[in-house]
Amino acid sequence: MSIEITGARIWLRLPYGIVITETQVNMWLVMLVIAIVCKWLTHNLQVKPTGRRQVIAEYLVKLTTNLVKDKMGEGFKNFAPFIAALFSFALLCSLSSLLGMYPPTADLSTTLGWAIVTFVLILYYKIRTEGFLGYLKGLGDPIPILAPFNILGEFSTPISMAIRLFGNISAGLVISTLVYAVLSWLSSIALQWLPDVLAGIPLLQIGLPAILSIYFDLFSSFLQSFIFCMLTMLYISQAARKEI
Numbered sequence: 659m660s661i662e663i664t665g666a667r668i669w670l671r672l673p674y675g676i677v678i679t680e681t682q683v684n685m686w687l688v689m690l691v692i693a694i695v696c697k698w699l700t701h702n703l704q705v706k707p708t709g710r711r712q713v714i715a716e717y718l719v720k721l722t723t724n725l726v727k728d729k730m731g732e733g734f735k736n737f738a739p740f741i742a743a744l745f746s747f748a749l750l751c752s753l754s755s756l757l758g759m760y761p762p763t764a765d766l767s768t769t770l771g772w773a774i775v776t777f778v779l780i781l782y783y784k785i786r787t788e789g790f791l792g793y794l795k796g797l798g799d800p801i802p803i804l805a806p807f808n809i810l811g812e813f814s815t816p817i818s819m820a821i822r823l824f825g826n827i828s829a830g831l832v833i834s835t836l837v838y839a840v841l842s843w844l845s846s847i848a849l850q851w852l853p854d855v856l857a858g859i860p861l862l863q864i865g866l867p868a869i870l871s872i873y874f875d876l877f878s879s880f881l882q883s884f885i886f887c888m889l890t891m892l893y894i895s896q897a898a899r900k901e902i
Contacts, residue, residue, distance in 0.1 A: 681765040688750045688762070692743075718742070729888065730895040737891070744772065745887045752827050752879035763882075764828040766820060773816035776890045780815065783897040819889055826882045830874030 699715040707713050722742040727735050751762040762768045785793050797812075798805045 679765075680760045681762045681768060684754055684759050685751065685762045685768065687759075688747065688754060691750060692746055726891065729891045734891075734895060734898075737894070741887050741891060744890065745883055748772070748823065748883040748886055749879055752883060753875065755831060756875050761827055761831065763823055764831050766824045769824040769886075770816070770820040772823075772886070773820040776819065776893060777813075777816040779894050780897040783894060787898050815893060819886060822889075823882050823886050826878055830878055834874055 699711060699718075701711075703712055703715075707716060719738070719742075723735055723738040726738045726741055730737060748763060751768070753761075755761040755764075781793075784796075788796060797808045799808070
């Protein structure tokens with residue numbers, strides 16, 4: 659077994675060619691945090707809430723359920739746990755960059771995996787609603803010659819969802835890194851006339867990186883996670899074409 663560090667990723671090489679990436683490690687850490695929070699919120703529940711912890715838990719459940727029912731319909735209310743898990747997972751994966759971790763959502767394999775799950779659910783509800791033969795027939799609408807384009811359109815859904823989330827998070831990570839490096843370089847040039855002790859302090863890195871972090875790490879993480887979940891609900895409910 660060997661440990662190899664390459665750029666922003668840590669590769670753990672195990673026997674038989676098994677490789678564990680930093681993305682996988684950080685995802686498991688995020689899942690552990692979510693599991694701990696869920697266990698804490700749902701521990702020792704009472705019929706009538708007596709503590710703030712249970713009130714918060716019930717509020718989150720009600721908020722998610724109402725959102726799903728409003729966007730997907732009453733018949734899809736059982737999707738609330740899935741949407742809540744997807745949103746919290748995507749959000750915490752993106753926010754992990756605030757702790758200096760490599761955000762799993764900056765890895766295309768992560769977002770593509772989530773998008774494939776959505777794609778499978780879309781196919782399931784289309785086939786459930788129209789029947790398998792009806793679904794195949796629908797690929798030829800309005801004329802059979804357009805079937806190849808309709809098939810491409812089917813596969814473009816998960817690809818666009820994956821690239822949207824991945825692109826925004828990875829772009830923010832790259833921009834923040836570049837700005838931080840440029841400010842460090844400018845700081846070393848502008849302050850080189852100061853004593854060595856003071857010249858080594860990157861004063862120009864104070865302020866601007868924090869402002870960028872508010873947008874890319876906080877606002878963009880919340881926004882992109884919410885959009886991903888909204889698209890998931892929209893595509894699945896449209897695939898069914900009616901409330902179940």
